[in-house]
Amino acid sequence: MKTILTTLAALALTTTAAFADPAEGRWRTQPDDNGNTGIITITMCGNMLCGTLTESRRGNGEVFTSENVGRQIVWDMEPRGNGQYRSGQIWSPDRDQTYRASMDLAGNQLTVSGCFLVICRDQVWTRAN
Incomplete structure (x- = not known):
């Protein structure tokens, strides 16, 4: 019985990993208007993706404390398949x-587009380790 429960637990963990969305993970942004970059951690929020700023860095790579760390940056992103x-x-x-x-x-690149009316701005984020 103990072997069966162990096998079922291992199978459940494997199945969860198999269904992870490919965009889930940590992404480094391009520099913003101030030269700063961020690490955005993308996860599933229900059946949509959302992303939270989890780290801020200056242009020289120095980590700094930002009032925006912990703030949701991306939300309600609907997976449509094929990336x-x-x-x-x-x-x-x-x-x-x-x-x-x-x-x-x-x-390992995520092109993120933000649009206001008909004007769009793109950034290419790279997967962070």
Whole structure:
């Protein structure tokens, strides 16, 4: 009986990992208007993706304390398959503005687009270790 329970527990952990979304994980942003970068941790929030700023770095790579660490940056991002995510929102700390957003995943690069009316701004985030 103990062997069966151990096997079932291992299977449950393996199954959970198998269903992880490919965009989940830690992503380093491009520098913002101030030259700072961030680490955004993307996770599943229900059946959508969301992302939280978990680390801030100056242009020289120095980690610094930001009032925005811990704040949700990406939310309501709908996985559409084939590395495409749509219908989300993204907040830009350097501009204190929220935009309609989409993301496209290609390998270890995540192209994040934020749009206001018909004007869009893209950033390429890279997977962080």
